[in-house]
Amino acid sequence: MADTIIGSKTRVNGVISGRDRLVVAGLVEGQVAMEADVLVEAPGRVEASVRAQGVFVHGTVNGEVAGAAKVEIATDGRMIGDVRTGRILISDGAVFKGRVEMDVTEG
Amino acid sequence: MADRITEIGPASLVKGEIEAQEDVSVFGRVEGIVKSTETVTIEEEGLVDGEIEAANVVVAGVMIGNIRATARVDVLETGVVQGDIATPVMVLLDGGAIKGRLVMDDSAPEPVRVNTTGTRSRPAAGRVTGQPTVSRTAPRPAAQTKSTGATGRATVAARTDVKSRPTASRRYAEEPAPVETSRRDTDLLDGND
Known part of the structure; x- marks a missing residue:
């Protein structure tokens, strides 16, 4: 499947949904509902609630993450909001503020 | 990347x-x-x-x-x-x-x-x-006439102009004898439509 890319000089205000992988290098406000992975690249910012298969944070996510099988917050990542996921990885140096709720029935 | x-x-x-x-x-x-x-x-x-x-x-x-x-x-x-x-x-x-x-x-x-x-x-x-x-509200009528052929809207604007003011183009469409203003207007409308 191809990618949906929000470039570094782009802002989206609304709902992004679909089966493509979503790469955010710019700014997304509103809601993200992907049936694939969401990758937030280093300058990128997501001000939205996120539903996706996997969420990989290098930039900033400000919002609730739910329904994800896996969440990774990299060393250059910044995540503010509650996370509901099967697996979570928070790297050394990453910023995280929020609650984590892990789906114990899945593991 | x-x-x-x-x-x-x-x-x-x-x-x-x-x-x-x-x-x-x-x-x-x-x-x-x-x-x-x-x-x-x-x-x-x-x-x-x-x-x-x-x-x-x-x-x-x-x-x-x-x-x-x-x-x-x-x-x-x-x-x-x-x-x-x-x-x-x-x-x-x-x-x-x-x-x-x-x-x-x-x-x-x-x-x-x-x-x-x-x-x-x-x-x-x-x-x-x-x-x-x-383009319609452009202040200078000269500019409007120039672009008349380009769009339907500009043509309409030019025609309204002719009706509202007695100009050279209006005068030679009529008989030279001066008539009452109200009558001249009806004549012009008939001729145009």
Whole structure:
């Protein structure tokens, strides 16, 4: 499947949904509902609630993450909001503020 | 990896507003407004239902709604536009389809304004529909007459001008003998319609 890319000089205000992988290098406000992975690249910012298969944070996510099988917050990542996921990885140096709720029935 | 332009993937839907200071390519579907200071391209399988405001617009897919380009619009062989187009330069290739008004206004267009920083500013949306009326309310009648052949709207404006004021063009359409003002007006209307 191809990618949906929000470039570094782009802002989206609304709902992004679909089966493509979503790469955010710019700014997304509103809601993200992907049936694939969401990758937030280093300058990128997501001000939205996120539903996706996997969420990989290098930039900033400000919002609730739910329904994800896996969440990774990299060393250059910044995540503010509650996370509901099967697996979570928070790297050394990453910023995280929020609650984590892990789906114990899945593991 | 760092410099990527915006692409809406073939299996993606964006509902809302996209504002960019870079190229935007739509392979999937956008319902809403797409604004760019650069080029917006609707790829062959892509669809935009809403409005596009950009420097350049290329349509190879389907556009439902109005397009305002400050530089150029290309409708390719596979392109379909259902809506009005306002642009200084227009190319329609064989096979491309347009259903709507085409306004080619060569007066300096207002640049596309985008806001990619996230601070809210809304009034830009109204400016899009307001744009084409600028030519009609142009202060100098001379400019209107010059562009008469370009659009239907300009022709209408010129005719109203003739009716409201006695000018040279009106005088030689009538008999030289001076008649009552009210009667002259009815004569003119009959002659024109």
